[in-house]
Amino acid sequence: MGYIWGGIKQAIALIIQLDPEVVEIVWTSVKLSTISTLLASIIGIPGGIAVSKIDFKGKYLFDTILNTLLSLPTVVVGLAVYSLISYRGPLGQLELLFTGKGIILGQVILILPIIVALVRNAIHEIDDRIYDTAISLGATGTQRFRLLISEARYGIMGAVVAGYGRVIGEVGVSMMLGGNIRRVTRTITTAIALETNKGRFSFGIALGLILLSISFIVNFLIYYLQTGDKE
Amino acid sequence: MNFMNNKKKLILVLVLTVLVSSFSFVVVEAKSGDRLILATTTSTENSGLLNELLPPFEEKFGVRVDVVSVGTGKAIRLAENGDADVILVHARKAEDKFVNEGYGVNRRSVMYNDFIILGPKSDPAGIKGMQDVTKAFQKIAESNSEFVSRGDDSGTNKKELSIWKKAGIKPDDSWYLETGQGMGASINVANEKQAYILADRGTYLAYKGKIDLAIVTEGDPLLYNPYGIIPVNPALYSHVNYQLAMSLVGYITSQQGQGIINDYTKYGKKLFKPLAIKPGNLE
Incomplete structure (x- = not known):
């Protein structure tokens, strides 16, 4: 027990002292996850609305595939993107492997299905009469789009947060595409994996605690935004 | 209501700050x-x-x-x-x-530097102090003592496999554990299992204070690294x-x-x- 307690105490000390290495790693994680989530949202929110409102041939199959992709393993995404961006792969000329951009590409692919599917569900839950009334009143495409976004805003926020939670906690994509390069692509999760191997137990715990805190803060903010609006 | 909105604005400003600074990184990285x-x-x-x-x-x-x-x-x-x-x-x-x-x-x-065999202090294969690494490997196999292999096509793994080959042993029994991980991670596995492992001296020295394994075999010219x-x-x-x-x-x-x-x-x-x-x- 002393071993674990000692580790936790040292971990808290590292956080309180704002250990520069810890700060750097946390910042790398936060910025990569933020950009990935933002890009995935820009594509995924309109995508989810389109999937919900547009009927096309083979939609049943599409929906099934989409639901399957929700549980896409991170290492599979890592492997697929790795083969694309390796210098010998089709996107090799862009030199994305072992950069933050490479990680972002993988993470966007990882959470795009999540955001699309959750936004689709949120749109489905809106009372159809609202949408039909808007159409009967002659709403333009843009107006209808804005109506749907505003009616489903809590569901959409939830979708974005789910995406963020997935990327900030994933290790497969970051490890395979980022290479865990110190000061460049070393994220909270890859550092925990690496530092535990090196026997730096408390360092790993410190990062783990911060990771949990980030998730807590993000969820708290969203909860606050959602309930604050209703009062 | 106004009060709530102000707080909400504050949160939005916070979120925007993170967003903007994140994007500045993309520019800087480029x-x-x-x-x-x-x-x-x-x-x-x-x-x-x-x-x-x-x-x-x-x-x-x-x-x-x-x-x-x-x-x-x-x-x-x-x-x-x-x-x-x-x-x-x-x-x-x-x-x-x-x-x-x-x-x-x-x-x-x-x-x-050089490679060494690390093992538990109890030394179940009885190879402590042995210099001939090929014979040491044979004894580990004969006594069915647990042995951790990198199993990752690393330099250490290649060296280990060449010694098994020289010893005339094909290690694929239950005592032979392949981790597929790095040197440090594999030393940790060997430490937890109290098994033998071929390691490079540099990593061993870096881990020495954290593990309960000792050098049992060293000094064979085969182990030059x-x-x-x-x-x-x-x-x-x-x-x-x-x-x-x-x-x-x-x-x-x-x-x-x-x-x-x-x-x-x-x-x-x-x-x-x-x-x-x-x-x-x-x-």
Whole structure:
């Protein structure tokens, strides 16, 4: 027990002292996850609305595939993107492997299905009469789009947060595409994996605690935004 | 209501700040010009040597060296695919093949240490103090003592497999555990299982204070472990940063680089000995 307690105490000390290495790693994680989530949202929110409102041939199959992709393993995404961006792969000329951009590409692919599917569900839950009334009143495409976004805003926020939670906690994509390069692509999760191997137990715990805190803060903010609006 | 809205605005401002600063990073990353990708082994990274060796080079040349630490086999494959600029590895046969096939040029010897067998203090195979590593491996197999293998095509793994071959044993029994992980991670597994493991002395010394394993076999000439640095052939891949790779080779084999290697210690012991310049000739 002393071993674990000692580790936790040292971990808290590292956080309180704002250990520069810890700060750097946390910042790398936060910025990569933020950009990935933002890009995935820009594509995924309109995508989810389109999937919900547009009927096309083979939609049943599409929906099934989409639901399957929700549980896409991170290492599979890592492997697929790795083969694309390796210098010998089709996107090799862009030199994305072992950069933050490479990680972002993988993470966007990882959470795009999540955001699309959750936004689709949120749109489905809106009372159809609202949408039909808007159409009967002659709403333009843009107006209808804005109506749907505003009616489903809590569901959409939830979708974005789910995406963020997935990327900030994933290790497969970051490890395979980022290479865990110190000061460049070393994220909270890859550092925990690496530092535990090196026997730096408390360092790993410190990062783990911060990771949990980030998730807590993000969820708290969203909860606050959602309930604050209703009062 | 107004009060709530103000708070909400504050949160939105916070979120926007994170967003904007995140994006500024994309711009900054795009600007930061020269970067050199060094693919190397987990043993050099885990030993902590690179954190001492690389910063003076980065400062002198105003560049960033991105270290990707994988096993020797994977480092070589990365370079063969054009995904690294230069490699620092330890498997002479594979290195020569890499150069002969035209993937790398200008190999230089950098440093050496040696491999050792680590084992539990109870020593169930009874090999403590043995010098002949081939016989030691035979005894481990005969006594069915647990043995942890890297199993990752690394330099250490290649060395281990060559010793098994020399001992005439095909290790595939339940006592033979392949981790598929780096040197440090595998030492930790061996420590938890109290099993034998072939390790490089550098990583062992770096981990010494944290594990309950001791050196049981050392000193066999078979266990010599030299490291070489090889830039990727620019004639094959025009995109690699060959100039900078050669600068790194020059630096690491210079008085300064070799001196840092010679002076690097963990728990009061030297981890590597320089090969490019004899220690006696170092300033």
